[in-house]
Amino acid sequence: MSVVAAIIQARMGSTRFPGKSLYPVAGKPLIWHLIHRLKQARAVTHVCVATTTDPSDDPLAAYAAEQGAVVVRGSVDNVLERYLTAARRLDAEVVIRVTGDSPLVAPDIIDAMVERLLEADADNICGDGSPQAVIDEGYTVVSRRLLERIGVEGADDPAAREHVTYYASLHPELGRAVSFRFPVSHEFSGGRISVDTPADVALIEALYAETGVPAGELGIPQVVELLRRRPDLVAINAHVRQKGGDEVTRKALFRCDGGARLGLGHVMRCLNVARELRDRHSWGVRFAMAGEEVARRLVEQQGFGVAEVTEAGAMDALVARWAPDVLMVDLRDDTGPEVLRGWRRSVKVLAVLDDGSDRRLAADLAFYPPVPQVAALTFAPQTQVLAGWEWLPVARPHLPVTRTQSAVPRLLVCMGGADPADLTGRAVSILAGLEAAFEATVVVGAAYGRREALAARLAELGPRFRLEVAVPDLVARLPAFDLALASFGTIAHELAMMAVPMVLLGLTDDHVLSASALAAAGAAMVLGVHDRVADVEVADAVSGLLADPARRERMAAAGAALIDGDGACRVAQRLAQAVVNNVSVQEKAVTS
Structure with a gap:
């Protein structure tokens, strides 16, 4: 019997949804769903979780081992290296690359793909040439020899190091592909069932609630049938954008505080922009906070990681270590512009929200409502000022809302x-x-x-x-x-x-x-x-x-x-564009 290893790439430090591997979905941790369903694939001889050596992944490694998975730990940044380590340790002939965000991975399709690959002595699976839109996400079947070739040819390529088998689609000469067509029961266009954000969790839980099946037993045909009957469910996460395999991971850091004295308004408006960057732009987002626990909990409930920066130098160290593309500052303390200029050296774009203090003088972008105070402010030459109702960082709910009538106001x-x-x-x-x-x-x-x-x-x-x-x-x-x-x-x-x-x-x-x-x-x-x-x-x-x-x-x-409700979307879009412009300027400077 061929050795077939289903290798799940997973870690607790996801930039878009920290801790998601152990986040509860339909009553079970996300990683449980993957292990449970992969064990149902008859062709799979080993289920493996390939995580990192970072201490934050210790709970994930322990849980995966408890569930009977082989655990392999390796580089934080090089996913390809982790796959090679796992495949070699298990002496796999066939490798199924499984992303850790796919709780509805289909064991029957995996069995069929593995059988097709082995029968043809092929290296990869591809479509049969006719258009087919399927809802399946998160798994790719390849030969071990193709994985090894990717390891040699793509060792220094960011796409290979992060997305592994995606590199083979860019370089089809690396191996021979065999065609495969999904059953009609898997065909569905316009929906996504991977978990990158809390909205994605909400959809999966809604699917389980509507079907009533036990955790881990929801099949793709059931999902497709339900979504065809209830297209409104697709809207739950329709606003979330899937990151492309060739995209560079962008990161944003928000520095804000809140609590009983300050209130929570600064945190709430930062959250509006943060959700836009994460959900619609596929960015990784973190918060840096020195305020009260209530504000920190509010941010964590939205699925964002929070770094405590109460100690002197903590924020400086975080900015230097994480090197975000964007740093958004929304403070009401005595932090001065010289501090922001220090942070600016480690980021591409520094922005402030509704800031009348001298901090604005260090910003690349400054966003304001159309209030009288803005007219009296002066700005540094490098600062682009965006003031108006259209730049208010508010966000209209992505699901439809309706007004109801009442006899009493x-x-x-x-x-x-x-x-x-x-x-x-x-x-x-x-x-x-x-x-x-x-x-x-x-x-x-x-x-x-x-x-x-x-x-x-x-x-x-x-x-x-x-x-x-x-x-x-x-x-x-x-x-x-x-x-x-x-x-x-x-x-x-x-x-x-x-x-x-x-x-x-x-x-x-x-x-x-x-x-x-x-x-x-x-x-x-x-x-x-x-x-x-x-x-x-x-x-x-x-x-x-x-x-x-x-x-x-x-x-x-x-x-x-x-106020049209698209302000947070505009702010996020402007931040993303500023990063692109900054990178372009830097590239021109290097080549000139």
């Missing part, structure tokens, strides 16, 4: 993720005294420190008030509200984007000045700095709008016309 109270001034408690007391009919949803973030007292107060007030904490899909739910009482921040721009009229309070004079742009456009009522606004002013503003649906409609339309 629905009011949202949202004073930020931390609300250090407890404007939430004050707002509840004001609203409790209104005679107007309404239903209020009070939303607080994970950093809000008075949750128990607030919950008790709302319970006393009865069913027209309800409390929600750290709502993950708040933006998608905004169309359910007819009016919002909020503090100025990222939420104000998201309300405008989703056509929700608002009454705004500011924490500072700067906030009020920034919010004035929304008021001037007709999208908001701005009452002023919170501690200079009387309760009766808040009550009158809310009561007046609750009683005036026509005005609310005009405000809603003004907000939607102002």
Whole structure:
């Protein structure tokens, strides 16, 4: 019997989705799905996990061994070397290259491909010349001799070192290919079932939930049948872009903080841009944070890695070691421009978000909303300033949202993720005294420190008030509200984007000045700095709008016309283009 090794390339340090190999999918770690399904392939004699010698991969190596897989460890950066090591150790005649992001790998197709390869004494599998779009992803069957040739010919080629068998498609002369055609039951165009982001996990879990099959037993024909019947499921991860085999891995590092004092707005808007870079541009993204644990957890819940940079020199060392293509800085501390200039030496592009401090003088790109303060700022010659509603780092939900009708106006109270001034408690007391009919949803973030007292107060007030904490899909739910009482921040721009009229309070004079742009456009009522606004002013503003649906409609339309929801996408696109331009300039400098 031929020795056939299914070798899974996997590591915990994935740039797009750190820790994904052990991330739970349908109740089991991602790597479990691959090992379990590959064991079902009759032709496979060995299932192997080829991971790295980095200590971060110790848990993965231990788990894979527990599941009965052979574990081979090698270079962090050279995947080809890991494959060669594993193939030689197992003395494999046939190697199945399996990417660690493919939980629905098809054992029956692998069996058929291996049989076809051995019968023809071929080196590679290719299509039969007729068009065929299949949903299968993540596995390639090759001969050991072809792998060895790739190891010789492509030893110094980045495409071979990272993508291994992709190199053979660029150099077909390395081996003889035999044709193979997938069954019709695998044909599907427009869907992707690999796991590169949390949205991909959501799709796989939705497929399992809809079919009801046990973990590890979902077959491709079932997936295709379901997606043909329920094409709406494809939208769950339709916005995620698959990285091409010939693409260079790009990386972005976000330096921001958040917590009870700072709030979470800076973190939230950085997350909007980070998701765009990861999902639509296939970039690796990390965050560097020195703030509170609540902010770190928020970032990690979105599938991003976080580096702690509280100690002196930690950020300098991280930037030098990771060498990101882009460094995005969104800080409100005393870090000066000279520090950013030091970081700039290790990156291609340095950008700042809505930064009025001297840090802007070190930036290549500076993004701002169209607020009056920007007109008074000066910039360094190298800085490109991008100011306007179109550059607000907000993002419209990628899944469709619908407005629902209600006989009673629905009011949202949202004073930020931390609300250090407890404007939430004050707002509840004001609203409790209104005679107007309404239903209020009070939303607080994970950093809000008075949750128990607030919950008790709302319970006393009865069913027209309800409390929600750290709502993950708040933006998608905004169309359910007819009016919002909020503090100025990222939420104000998201309300405008989703056509929700608002009454705004500011924490500072700067906030009020920034919010004035929304008021001037007709999208908001701005009452002023919170501690200079009387309760009766808040009550009158809310009561007046609750009683005036026509005005609310005009405000809603003004907000939607102002902010289209593509700002985070534009920011990400501009960052990516700046990197391309920078690389081009560097290449010209080298060749000139």
